[in-house]
Amino acid sequence: MSGQTIVLDHERVQRKLTRIIHQLHEEYHAEEGIVLVGVAPRGFAIAQRLKEGLATATRLKVELVEIELDKDQPLERPAKLSVDPETLRDRVVVLVDDVLMSGRTLMHAASFLVQVPLKRLTTVVLVDRRHRAYPIRADIVGLTLSTTVQEHISVRLGRTDSVYLS
16 A cells, blocks of 8 residues: 555454453453453454454453544543443443553543542553553553554555554
């Protein structure tokens, strides 16, 4: 594809996801279970893969939840969770997204989730671009990538997964 540079090919994406799975297991092996909350659409797809990997590699009980929000105007339409937010009360919640740039999406998703008292909130992203405009960070990161603000990161998930820079 012209104008695009592959940052992570399928094999490297799989290795990053496997490492995140190991980090989650190391962090939460003593917990009864965790709730993976994926930001729709790609954060949810990554959360699904993490759930599958955790089910294969660990005994950790993992629940999968989807959160939808308007990434461009998060205050215009309130976030929507695929379950009643009360089901997250006093549980370990892992918020998952594909790319962290300004932090706006992750910040609004996290602020929505903490309206219910959680036992703990951890943030996970596949790619961290480090262009923060909001005071939030990813606790677990697949790849930290220095880019310019004008550059764009595309995460493609499917039969073959890849991350491109354009």
